[in-house]
Amino acid sequence: MTQLSVNINKIATIRNARGGNVPNVLQVALDCEKFGAQGITVHPRPDERHIKFKDVYDLKAQINTEFNIEGYPSTDFIELIKSVKPTQVTLVPDAPDAITSNAGWDTKTHQSFLSDLIDEFRAMGVRTSIFTGTDPEIIEYAAKTGTDRIELYTEPYATFYPKNKEEAIAPFVEAAKIAKKLGLGINAGHDLSLENLNFFYKNIPYIEEVSIGHALISDALYLGLEKTIAAYKNCLK
Ligand SMILES: CC(=O)[C@@H](O)[C@H](O)COP(=O)(O)O
Ligand SMILES: NCC(=O)COP(=O)(O)O
Numbered sequence: 279m280t281q282l283s284v285n286i287n288k289i290a291t292i293r294n295a296r297g298g299n300v301p302n303v304l305q306v307a308l309d310c311e312k313f314g315a316q317g318i319t320v321h322p323r324p325d326e327r328h329i330k331f332k333d334v335y336d337l338k339a340q341i342n343t344e345f346n347i348e349g350y351p352s353t354d355f356i357e358l359i360k361s362v363k364p365t366q367v368t369l370v371p372d373a374p375d376a377i378t379s380n381a382g383w384d385t386k387t388h389q390s391f392l393s394d395l396i397d398e399f400r401a402m403g404v405r406t407s408i409f410t411g412t413d414p415e416i417i418e419y420a421a422k423t424g425t426d427r428i429e430l431y432t433e434p435y436a437t438f439y440p441k442n443k444e445e446a447i448a449p450f451v452e453a454a455k456i457a458k459k460l461g462l463g464i465n466a467g468h469d470l471s472l473e474n475l476n477f478f479y480k481n482i483p484y485i486e487e488v489s490i491g492h493a494l495i496s497d498a499l500y501l502g503l504e505k506t507i508a509a510y511k512n513c514l515k
Contacts, residue, residue, distance in 0.1 A: 285491025
């Protein structure tokens with residue numbers, strides 16, 4: 279069964295626009311859980327433009343589902359993970375000034391850096407995931423780091439989907455087959471939406487988790503959070 283983890287970065291973006299506590303990020307996370315989300319994802323960035331490090335501690339203390347923290351493994355990020363010990367850490371190779379995540383790791387070049395981190399996080403009981411593209415060699419090198427999972431970076435799929443969904447999904451199906459053969463768990467995320475999610479799921483039904491934020495929170499403006507979460511979960515069948 280593919281789990282839905284709701285990325286609540288965008289809720290924090292709205293809150294930060296006024297400097298107060300509206301909307302309340304923690305309450306939204308709890309409501310996402312109440313409405314059926316099987317996990318909460320955050321991606322604290324160095325400038326704290328959306329999720330703040332304090333949010334991460336507050337969330338850890340209150341949420342009951344899977345807590346997935348994504349980010350570039352800077353010294354501050356590594357310390358945060360060690361102290362919070364979420365269910366899962368997803369390592370993303372973002373430059374500090376990246377507008378959003380825009381590529382997976384070059385796992386061949388960064389194999390030893392990643393392996394050391396993976397060892398450290400796994401030793402403290404935190405599940406690990408590495409954000410990757412679909413290149414088979416990159417996935418083979420991801421497996422060599424000892425990571426539990428990879429997260430497939432789905433922006434290229436989402437962008438190409440409206441033009442040709444069969445061609446858009448093909449490299450992801452291949453990548454997932456390779457990852458599965460290598461014993462890796464597979465997550466996916468970035469720009470997944472009500473439009474493209476079901477086709478992704480139907481082609482890779484053994485995907486373990488999707489993390490979705492931007493489109494889901496945008497849909498919630500029209501449908502409300504409860505109906506939106508139900509609609510996304512309905513795409514995972
Ligand atoms: C890792 C990833 O795919 C990102 O989509 C992410 O976590 C979203 O980050 P922003 O909300 O900062 O764009
Ligand atoms: N890992 C992807 C994620 O958490 C959310 O990405 P997006 O849906 O905001 O593009």
